[in-house]
Amino acid sequence: MKVSIDWLRQYIDFTCPLGELADGLTMAGLEVEETIQISKAEFAAQGGSGEIDDTVFDIKVTPNRGDWLSMIGVAREVAPLVGEKVRLPEPKVIESEPASSELIEIRIDAPELCRRYVCAVIRNVTVKESPGWLKDRIIAAGMRPINNVVDITNFVMMELGQPLHAFDLSLLHGNQIIVRRAKDSETITSIDESERKLDSEMLVIADHDRPVAIAGIMGGIDSEIGEQTKDILIESANFNSVGIRRTAKRLNMSTDASYRFERGVDPGITVLAALRAAELIAQLGGGEVCKGVVDVYPSPIEPLEVKIRPARVNKILGVSIDAGAMIACLNSLDIESAIDGEAINCKVPTFRPDITHEIDLIEEVGRVYGYDKLPMTLPQGASQGKDSPEGKLRDKLRRILMASGGQEALTHSIVDIGLARVAGREEQSVNLRNPLSEELNSMRVMLAPNLLQVIERNQAFGNQNVCVFEIGKVYFADASGKSSEKLAIAGAVVGNLWERSWGLPAKALDVDFYTCKGILESLFDGLCIQNVKFVEATDPLLHPTRAAKVFVGDREIGILGEAASTALETLGVRGRPCVFELDFHALMETAPQVVTYQEPPRYPAMQRHIAAVVADSIPYAKLVDLIRTAGGGMVEEIELLDVYKGEHIGEGQSSLTLGVVFRSREKTLTDEEVNSVLALIKDALSQGANAIFR
Amino acid sequence: MSENDILQSLRNAALASIHEAKNSAQLDSIETQYLGRKGEITSQLRRIGSLPAEERKDFGQAVNDAKEAVDAAITARREALVSVEADAKFVDEAIDVTMPGRLWHTGRSHILVDTLQRIKEIFIGMGYEFVETPEIEDYKSNFEALNYPEEHPALDEQMSFYITDDTLLRTHTTAFQHQVMSNRKPPMRVATLGKCYRSDAVDATHSHTFHQVDCFTIDRGISMADLKGTIHQFAVEMFGREVNVRFRPDFFPFVEPGAEFSVTCIICGGDGCNVCKGSGFLELGGAGLIHPNILTAHGFDPEEYSGFAFGFGIERMPMLMYGIRDLRLFMENDMRFLRQL
């Protein structure tokens, strides 16, 4: 809302510096976003008088305060700041015969959408250019001067907040105005020359034969004022805000009028606005104002009476103001207030439809008293603050993964559905009905594709070594189509994990499946989750022979693997990144709440190496099983020390070097004891896995 | 030559070669040569039998003296040589300490998650319980239960992404109030944080996705002053210094009275600068007392209970604290950006 200061002075006196006024308004809730200076030359350049300079406040109006979309509405907020009274315009109209009601008949067929309809008729008007002073106002308000009649309707709208519409009376058929719902498939060409399809949800102003305006939004071209117009009908009406909003949205239109009606227009100002326009038209267009406005107002709105309790005001605001001061605050806003026993009786004017209850008036007292004067206290009573279980685990996981070299990432949940396709999970995708663009049309089904995108972007930035993780929501539609969301945790690695590794053998540095698995294992370790299994599996996102499902006990909780080459190609990722993704709640549920302590062993350990040649078809996990079973509790740890393929080793076979640690919790083991168990283990390996020992 | 002369010359020869020894290995062989079991000096003792009886004692003494003298000389020389040899070894093992260290990549936290964490800790310290809340909400939780009238212009500020007619991505974390109030009884102090979505095109200062924190409390006797004090305490903790809190009337359907809150500009300390557009204050978020309609709708008598609620965006804080000018950096995950903060 652009507020000309020069104009504002017509309604209220103030002498304070404008900066102070702007601050005062801002602190009262009318945020002055910008202060604009308009020079004489600038006025002249836009067709104005070139005789005045002006300052304009650009004020942000909250959607509950339609009354602030007018000069008098703003003046009413200046009043308590400067301690002055607002002067409303008092139109002086010389009326002549015939009476308006003899020239036009008004009927409201849809009173639920039109509360009040007022019109004034002015005859023999000369439509011409507006005088300089009027054009100055229109320019300062950010509009373009058109002609005297249009400018006057805009002027009055800006002044009083009442949108007006001027019809060429001679173009209205049957001397009739009918405020009714449009008929389905009825059309109108609005003054912007577009044909609009109407329906019965929309309110129109019609004459005897056809709609002549979309009520409260825009007039029709057929009854528009032109240079040849002589007789003018000024409409000043009060339309239902929800109805206007629906219609404007459906027609994809927004006008100064609809903007105001959506936010509420004072039903008490309708007649004044019509008279004000009539006065100005007669004054600037030389016409005769017909006697008496026509006013159809089936159920007049009375000012609302609301009581407030001073004790309650003080309790809610946390202050101690006396009742007299509260009354003064309210009266300064034209809310007539008087003490009534323990309470204050307030008469809420019709221009304040936002005030319906005591709490609304408490806010008004607070506003005038000044929010900045409110004291600062803390709520009484103590309470135990805490994080959610998810929040706690999330923090723990972050620390574990950061310690493993993971950089925490934060990616968008709204993504291209192509990512779900890459992950082979398109049918689970939750899609947006009104996306911003085609690339932002769905919610991520998994985190891992997002992390691959992070890798791609970093590779483009010249960074080949990336190790990232993210903990966040993923979204999915279940079989019935219902959308759900859950927390997931994912990681992705590519390149090598050394920031600087000069002098180290290059081949050993590149991350692979096992590096990624190691990170995952450290995560389970950190959560004290045991009994984790990695089972060979396939997943559309993963390399067909380098992928695993992750189990805790029998519960499948996620996947791990090298990203599929198809996915990498689609996403433009170089190298061979590995990813994992786990269900967050599964971790929460499988992580033990209580961890038991085991005394460190007292007796020394003995180590033996086993070098075994086995077929590649035998999984390592099987060897571990065989060793543990044969070791009968004496095997404390099994470490894979080396894997060798090539010379002296048969095709399809590998030579594994295993370090086996033996220990008893009861005594120091002897060489003989260990050797006999080792023999059992070798037996088991050769029988169970066809192992050959070197 | 007399036996004594021989001994004397052996002794002199030994001392001379000890003096000339270049390393401890030479010294070792000198030791063996003269003092070993068959050493030249040691073996002089064997000649003792061929001496006249009266000379034996003196000669024995002389051999022992010679042995001791040689031994002492060897010990002294060895000490000198060890340190010379060590020095030589150290020179040989010298490294260039100015060459770069080898460094395993250490992970860092994401600045936005860090900020959320910090905010969370402050509110937990103030007695708030954080709860997990869904991002996919229904119209009722996001709007209706928050006192948004149907078809109200206030909805224009909350352009939503819809999934179905009734399901949408929450436009503010405030959407969690309905669920929490439906399941708890006062007194309560509850908070949540997370992603919110509005249909806003992406540029340096706008995004369709942003993070918010929302807190509310319901109890007997909660006032605007309590709200202001709470926000003040948070801001002092967050920014680590005394700041002023400014309340300005504002409108949110779910609060009445409603306010927008600002704190002293952390860049200029309140003197006015580019960032605060000269006002000396930075707008942080929206606040107010929970609308009595909402209390009533959840079965809490507004005559008995009152409450306050406030919420704010997260991105703005690190942007201010680190002078980050482009919002998009947060979700771009450029390691060159993330590893700095």
Ligand SMILES: [Zn+2]
């Ligand atoms: Zn500043």
